[in-house]
Amino acid sequence: MSRAESAGSAREERGGRRSLGFAETFAAIDLGTNNCRLLIARPARRGFRVIDSFSRIVRLGEGVSLSGELSETAMLRTMEALKICAEKMARKGVTFSRCVATDACRRAGNHEQFVERVRRDIGLKLEVIGTDEEARLALTGCLPLFSKEQKRALLFDIGGGSTEISWVALPEPGGGNKPEIIDWLSLPYGVVNLAERYCEGAVFRDDYEEMAEEIAERLRPFEESNAISARVATGEVQMLGTSGTVTTLAGVHQKLPKYQRQLIDGYRIDFTSLERAIDQVADMTLDERAAHPCIGPERADLVLAGCAILQGICRSWPVGRLRVADRGLREGILLGLMAEARRHRGRPHHRNRPCAPAPQRRAQ
Template structure:
């Protein structure tokens, strides 16, 4: 399917190839039931290890219990926009992180896993060579996924936070090298309504926090630079805006954001001394609150951003590029509220794996 519609989007989860750590051994849900999902992006390497659970009430929600997790900023896509290649330094950092993930999965006796790589590997001339090297040096089999799959996984992972009473919701995932935008219509009356939504339209922008920061600057961002980044995002969204223009909205329409950008905004808004996922995931922020925290971030120096507990030195040069992407989305799709999701691709992978194995039956 092209990025012009939703045909063929639904129903692919069960049919998709879902790698096993040991492909020769049949999956034994009763014996182990330990799943892993790894998301290797342009900026981050993230792992979740979990076991399936279900709300015991009739028709209760499908869920899972996280038993291990890992996240490290690796900047795999650093410099990619200049030469089209993954650098040796970035590859070395990433393989170090993947070795940690491999050891965690082995320690947790993972039975079933999906390990994906996104925009950096899609765009790099040596992306496939990198995957081969990862296999040889770590034993892990990475799967370079397409933008459609990335958008679907984000929708699956985040749909639980969409307002089920809204006629439509705009989901966005601001990544390091690309940003996925999905128009959702919550499925009313579905067995697991909070986890299901119909994808009406989707697109993938070739813009992310790393690519924008490298192009426009990230450490010190002037008013002109921020405006230029925002206007570029608005321009890139015009085709998607036209496709979704006839979709029905209501007074419960809202934005649903997943990414380091929105979770950082939430943490700064809450004045957290230390980032706390429990307080951020599911947080509602008003239009005015988003405005206020973005103005606060734009007024900070690079050193001030680096010292902030919810940003840190590794993200201090990227957060304003993320704010510009968010500002472009808000201009095209005005909403009085945004829901913050500290969840996304990994959660989507875990749910798809568990559903494919009928782990919730």
């Protein structure tokens, strides 16, 4: 079974420390531009215990940057994956769920028709969320990985159609406050539409450098607005990345014979090692990328576009070390659902609300 399409059965605990105290089953679907991913979990002593999962590359947003609409082929691919998600949820007796769609559906002119087809044919209610909600959920899902040593953090998620970057203020050690998103940026480039912008087919080294420079240029106003580099220079900033790009590079760097989440989630990699891993991927042929156990055929053509986005981020803010997160939106959804269920114990099927403070402003 490939990394891109998996049905996880390993029991693993994620999230915070509190449990609900009663037996319910929760599900979260994150439908992005490139991936359709599901987590099913039950409350546990330290947050929740994953009882099933699923991930498939569907490329829902393929061509949206050019046509402005979801294609029929992409919608059918995605609906097949969503059917599997719905079947798994039914088998596990899910009682609370939330299914969110992000950039591809935000941008597509025909997304409402797609949402209706999913509701009618599969029975899932897709919620198209904004970039602010996406940033809050990712922060909530990644909270356990932040270090207590630094007061500021850059959290980013390289998606298929956009890259979300949050500038976060972390609470003082022992303080009761929650992290606060000071500012966030939704960069309109992810691995799918950046690749479509530069080339037809797979991305290679010839396009890579120009891509990285464009991303760095696009980040300049966000830097100027927040003066992040000044805090980077004094060692106050940590960097955390949640995306297939960073998890792939962590696997490549460790020379893993297969993708192993327990060796990836929370892994720290310095920028020099990150650069070496990117160079290794850039020097591979398409067949070599497809054969690599941490890349695979589904990611082989687009992985270097993600590396270019990552390189642009690292050049803009040379923190020196990156922490890798194989978690994010889905975990944030689950923690929100459980918090909502705790507040409404005994009342059926309440949808979650944001679990992290709302951002104060948005960079353009």
